[in-house]
Amino acid sequence: MSATTDSAATVPRTVAGSQRRRRPLAAAARIAQPIALGLLGFAGLMALWALIGTQSPDLPTPIEAWEALRTVLASPFHDNGPNDKGIAIQMWSSLQRVFLGFGMAMVVAIPIGFAMGASKIAMQAINPIVQLLRPVSPLAWFPIALVIFKDAPKAAIYAIAITSVWPVAINTAFGVASVPQDHRNVARVFKFGRWRYVRQVLLPYSLPSIVTGMRISMGIAWMVIVAVEMLSGSTGIGYFVWDSYNAGNNATVCAAIALIGAVGLVLDAGFGWLLRRVTYMETA
């Protein structure tokens, strides 16, 4: 009897207490929930991996891959000749190729995109080429590049460049072509010169499209570099993956996959940040 009265007396107090604490709790839950679900997703992936491992004995287990990852990250910068370089050095040589090829592509693709977007004639002349070559795997260009440059690393850069051209050219053309009549009329009525029109209307209007194109290009380029380096050999993260496989270090291959993903994530986040910087709010 006395126990019941006690609990009855404490109930309202508990309710009041939880109400007072609800707000910070909800805030904590908002942060904790996505983290918890994300971790849960990863746990599911590991379970699936382990399950497949029971059927395929050569597949390294998640634990082995984790050990390999720690080993690779223990000395990322060592350089003991062409066949033994740290993962950071390999990653860096891949990134250099990607940036170089990507940069070359931008120099070509942005002007082409501007021409296509601004002129019907340029669009009709160039668009068929773009549409025909865009679906071609960049690896198909590798032999052609080898013939031209007679040098595998240079050919790899060329393959990256050709990969990166199309999304940027197409997105730039789209952005430039879709400048609203309203904005053009403003430039005409208030006598903006040609250069000011490009700088203050055309460029700011199409910048989000251009950066979106760059983001797509960079994503593809980072995927393609791994494949290209498996062909070109000697250095780079793709070569590292292939070399590890040939040496039977499949756990290292798994570790490399995780690191390639992480670097790709950072590259994408960088362009995501850039995109937010150049995006404006439309009012109408």
Next chain:
Amino acid sequence: MSLTIDGVRLSFRTKAGTQEVLRGVDLDVAKGEFVSIIGHSGCGKSTLLNVVGGLIKPDSGGVTLDGAPVTAPGPDRAIVFQNYSLLPWMSVYKNVFDAARCSRPDRSKAETADVVERYLHATGLWAHRHKRPSEISGGMRQRTAVARAFAVGPKVLLLDEPFGALDALTRANLQERLVELWSHESETETVLMVTHGIDEAIYLADRIVVMANAPLPSIAEIIEVDIPRPRVKAEMPSHPGYQRVHQRLVELLEHELDVPAPMAAVA
């Protein structure tokens, strides 16, 4: 600056064939006059304004300003567009300043800055000058567009349904501001305003040009608004001139020039 529209004809080619938008429009607007153009949607009133602005070339006929033919946009005519048309990546100040600076290379940078500051004060935007168009209300955007047009110092101001998208209170405020700017605080002499508000047309204009739709897309009638200025909005409806003009406009727009609805045509 007097404005003459002489025999302007214009047709657009569409998939369904050629559509006549303006069939022989003639209009003289005297220096210092405020003229409203009113009509149903599709009567070509905005197109006519764009022809005067120099944005559209007519098929035949033309526009002259003090006798000089209009072939392109120019600093003697500034337009306030229907949907504000501010550049969204620029601040209020830069939208106004750049337009004024580009339109009037004859003014020094300091002169332009003075003029811009004056009109931003006059439109109550000075405190908000650093904001982007997305950060201000619709009424403030339209005030920015008005300030931009006045800052050019145009002799002729062209307004394309400038207050159509605003709520009644904001609209009334802006109409009063516009009259003050036009009559006392600017170099602007002549105003041509497209509207579909009957009250707005009467309150603001010296003459109201009523335009008809196809098959005769041209001026149907011109109505004088014989109400002395300065006009007080609240007292307008009791003025006999107001009632006469209002009645005639309603007759024209709701009966004589009424566009038959597709449903009525079927019945």
